Amino acid sequence: MLIRLVKLTLEENKINQFQQVFEERRERISNAKGCLGVALLQDIHHPNILFTHSKWDNEASLNLYRNSELFIETWKRVKPLFKAPAQAWSVQVK
Numbered sequence: 001m002l003i004r005l006v007k008l009t010l011e012e013n014k015i016n017q018f019q020q021v022f023e024e025r026r027e028r029i030s031n032a033k034g035c036l037g038v039a040l041l042q043d044i045h046h047p048n049i050l051f052t053h054s055k056w057d058n059e060a061s062l063n064l065y066r067n068s069e070l071f072i073e074t075w076k077r078v079k080p081l082f083k084a085p086a087q088a089w090s091v092q093v094k
Contacts, residue, residue, distance in 0.1 A: 014081035034061020
């Protein structure tokens with residue numbers, strides 16, 4: 001299993017807009033082939049810093065999603081809300 005963490009630093013006035021897009025798409029992302037679930041986390045001291053935490057069968061499943069129309073459309077909607085470039089890590093539980 002692969003875990004994908006993505007740090008998103010948003011413009012302070014764009015947090016609610018981002019959360020709305022995420023909620024609209026959460027189920028579709030979770031239903032992507034190989035996805036075992038996705039969650040949105042928020043930093044307790046910096047509310048404009050959010051993280052997506054998703055679980056995947058393997059890296060191939062993640063890459064299939066990252067090349068999907070759903071990801072491309074979602075990214076186009078959320079990227080303008082960022083204050084800084086997104087950072088991402090793919091990790092596994094040991």
